[in-house]
Amino acid sequence: MHIAVVGAGLSGLTAARQLQSQGHHVTVYEKSLGVSGRMSTRQTxxxxxxxxxxxxxxxxxxxxxxxxxxxxxxxxxxxxxxxxxxxxxxxxxxxxxxxxxxxIPGMSALGKQLAHGLDVRKEQQVLAVERLGQQWVLKIQSPSVAIPASAGPFDAVVFAIPADQVVPLLDVAPEWKEQVQQAAxxxxxxxxxxxxxxxxxxxxxxxxxxxxxxxxxxxxxxxxxxxxxxxxxxxxxxxxxxxxxxxxxxxxxxxxxxxxxxxxxxxxxxxxxxxxxxxxxxxRPLLNDCLWNAELGLGVCGDWFAVGLDGAGRVENAFMSGLALANKIS
The missing domain is CATH 3.90.660.10 (Polyamine Oxidase; Chain A, domain 2)
Incomplete structure (x- = not known):
């Protein structure tokens, strides 16, 4: 399958690496200049x-x-x-x-290592996800282009971004929207x-x-x-x-x-x-390890899932959630 992963923090990179190792063609979209998400290092x-x-x-x-x-x-x-x-x-x-x-030598270095060998498109913000037959097309905004562009089609889309940023993209999966909103x-x-x-x-x-x-x-x-x-x-x-x-x-x-x-x-x-x-x-983490709808080809992962651990918001949660989602995708 051709799979889009939205977000290049630890959860998204973990999911992308595992999916690629399973034989899928993976493209990662990241709105920022670099990878790693909240595992960031500010250089001065x-x-x-x-x-x-x-x-x-x-x-x-x-x-x-x-x-x-x-x-x-x-x-x-x-x-x-x-x-x-x-x-x-x-x-x-x-x-x-x-x-x-x-x-080492900074927290962002781990994400850079995990991104090696992946197709990561930086400064590409996903504004919307639209159905095209049985596949998905992404609406992408880039600072280098005046108007949004389309990317795809993809057989599946994985959201690996904060819950608050996932919600506006879930018009295509309204049954998840209220659930994700609880994890603000x-x-x-x-x-x-x-x-x-x-x-x-x-x-x-x-x-x-x-x-x-x-x-x-x-x-x-x-x-x-x-x-x-x-x-x-x-x-x-x-x-x-x-x-x-x-x-x-x-x-x-x-x-x-x-x-x-x-x-x-x-x-x-x-x-x-x-x-x-x-x-x-x-x-208020969601008690699941991730969300996955095989019929739609949509998934959500992140450090805001409990994944059976005590608490959330940690690097371990991000890794385990991304891994769990990738393993659910055949």
Whole structure:
């Protein structure tokens, strides 16, 4: 079959690789300049910032096997971070719960490795999916072309994008629309900070209590990351929702103040930039592992499926959901 995969994050790339290994002809459409989705690394003159997913863990035997293969290939490495909980600058050591891994030399590197050998069409946003007999045609918008173009026909289409972005494309499958809407993702404001010198903090990552921030991490503590003093801070879901439409300068000012208060360090950064993730975390995951309708030739996967795991929104969920969907397609 000729299959279109919409989205080149980890779930979409996993599904595409598995489908291609099964003998299908696969084309991946990605609206952004690069692959990896929320496993992103922002490159700057100071070095890279992992401003999306910070690390990943594994609970299932299947994902543990995959991580072992990635580690053997040199794509990922353990992050032996000193993790704490911060409460009004008071530090409490956090208990270690399993191994944590990161892609090297940045989180986006894993997606780039997985994209090798795939036909990935970047800066191609899918606006609509239309039926053509027993097949599908995609309506594509590209910044290099003034009007939308058509792509296809395809025997099947796989959506591997956030639930909120899938919903407008599901007019062709109304029975799924209400179900997918239940998995709306919460946003996250991210602050990236670069400093001239070390802050001399005795931890690498921290869950922050009673703050606008929920998490901070020393990006440069990760293996094979460029040296320096770079920190990433994620605002809490509640704060991000409340301030979703604030301008970047105002958000930067508020989150920088929260970073100073949380760490007790008032050293000013030489680099400070914010990024708004509109669809960051699945707070109400769908209990399935994916959605697949063989009669229509439509499927949906992503980290917002529970796939039998405790929680969602993680790299493991994305991988397991993409794999599950590909295995359902004969």
């Amino acid at each position: 003159e100071l070095g890279g910032f992992d401003h999306g997913a910070q690390y990943f863990t594994a609970t299932s035997q299947r994902f543990k096997k995959e991580i072992a293969d990635w580690t053997k290939s040199g794509w990922v490495a353990p992050w032996n971070a000193r993790l704490v909980t911060l409460n009004n600058a008071h530090t409490t050591v956090a208990g270690k719960k399993g191994s944590r891994y990161v892609a 993702l919460t946003p996250c404001w991210t602050l990236m900070l670069g400093f001239q010198n070390s802050l001399e903090l005795d931890f690498d990552g921290a869950w922050v209590q009673q703050s606008r921030l929920g998490w901070i991490a020393r990006d440069t503590s990760k293996p094979e990351h460029r040296v320096g003093e770079r920190w990433v801070a994620h605002a809490t879901p509640a704060w991000s929702v409340e301030h979703l439409e604030d301008d970047h300068e105002r958000v930067k000012e508020k989150l920088l103040k929260a970073f100073h208060e949380a760490t007790g360090s008032w050293i000013q950064p030489i680099y400070a930039v914010t990024h708004r993730w509109r669809y960051a975390q699945a707070e």
